[in-house]
Amino acid sequence: MTRHPYSRRRSFLKAAGIGAVAALAGCTEDGADAAAATPATEATDSLDSTASVDVDRIAADPTDVPDPVDWNSPRTHDVTLETKEVTAEIEPGVTFDYMTFDGQVPGPMVRVRRGDTVNLTLRSPEDSNLPHNIDFHAVYGPGGGADATTIGPGEEATIQFKATYPGVHIYHCAVPNMDHHISAGMFGAILVEPKEGLPEVDRELYFGQHEIYTNGEAGEEGHHEWSTEAAKNEEPTYMAFNGEAYAFTEDGYGRIPVEQGDRVRIYLSNGGPNLSSSWHAIGNVWDKLYRDGDLVSDPGRFVETTPVEPGTVAAAEIETPVPGPIKIVDHSLTRVVRKGLLGVLEVQGEERPEIYDPDP
Template structure:
């Protein structure tokens, strides 16, 4: 079977979607090998029925992603907030320093499915930068690749720190140091802004930039969820969807949380080729803080749709133990990897 065209695949197997057609998905979609840059799929009338793949929410996932080979794990990325190397400048401000190395790297985004990524520090998404409003941020970008790259931060900074061609771009083999004050507080984003922009972002040059308010927030279990997609055959359509890059990762191994404990998730949409992504949690509602720039919630809901580069902070608590799904509410995205779950203890 050749490279996967997602829409022809879904039409061919008549998938009704994971929400209303779990049985159809169970028998139809079994990603298992890498062929020509796409996903090969075992069919109901062709795969070995003696094998017992992982089954979650109607999906059967054959094999496992080698996180050690990738050099990063979605389970670590979920709670890995990087405060940098901390010092104090002559004005008494907290300084947080980082080194980002732009490097080309093949990564496995689903079992047996590999993608030629462009990365910051060998991972997709890149490191989650965390600071407090008013901190001074210094990031040295070391470009080891044959392409120019940059880091463009969503937030306040001078034009020279904008991370665009001619203003904060590191050419092949060069370095550039970004130096700015973290503001405003909120759930923010950074990404390469070198042209062609779609290629530099889609290949994996992006990450979360979390700026805490000076007065802080209530204690919570915090997570970062970067919604992304991968066009594995470069036809302008994504064949894989995920949060934190690995399809079905948090369905195969659900995120463990404690009941009655406040959960805070920073959710970012950096999906290329699709103008809208979304997140829906089961059996619960959440407080929505749009862009994370307020201390009081803007809305109480269970589903939000997000445009490209849109990001929000959500807070919720599960009062009962159990297994609870969360996923995109574009069912095609669910079928192709954006399906996750919480295991509430």
């Protein structure tokens, strides 16, 4: 998968911890300016030392979206997903044991047309420790395919299904401890385009929101273990886009560049496993909103904030007439300020004072 231009690692905000990264007005992501605003929470129990990582990056590239459907008759697609259990950083100095599809969070987007057939193979390496499966919300069948795809280490299973109904749907692991597996990264999206296709846009982006429940505090260096108790209380340590705190900010892999005037369609897969998202773009609105993955009803227009329930994928389009940052957030803003849930687009172009003038 292409990593450029978001391949650099960010420096750990030692002075601020995670809490101050977005503390200033407008949810700025400049950690240096925010460092004194909110001190890191002091943990009550010490963590184990930071574990060695298996991958340098767990966050999927939001620009890695399959091309739009350009065929007019049913096709058959062979799709293979591999379960990968890896240790990676939530933020520098903070490690966690993730569970993933294909080693990234969220798992790769699958894109087909209504009426297409999918041959899906789920494969688990021999060095895996746990059983896994996959529940596609686009599948008619027991468990959305989960019953037939439950596999152990070194095993694989294949199912075939027809993409009968259009929409953008979540997929996720659905073993008995599914809250742990989903929280640790095992979710993604399948886009079933209507037979007539989707309206053309200039750019498409794909994010996955989820909660990470650990035995530590946000910003506390060391190896964080999954906490069943925190999950039961629905008190996440981190909330993230694509598995990492503040991944797509200046302190992360950088803002995502967008050309001025582009119409951008954004997909948000809310893996949860528990909390709804109040999805909002600071400095913009959802010009067209496809609620709950519904791609056939008339979209909502000029919506400021929309709920995206866990187990749901939403799609929305924005226009970009004015240069500068557009901050993608959950408007439950403590999640932005203190738990890591912020991504930033950077619209690149000329000032448009007739639309917005910061210094009239």
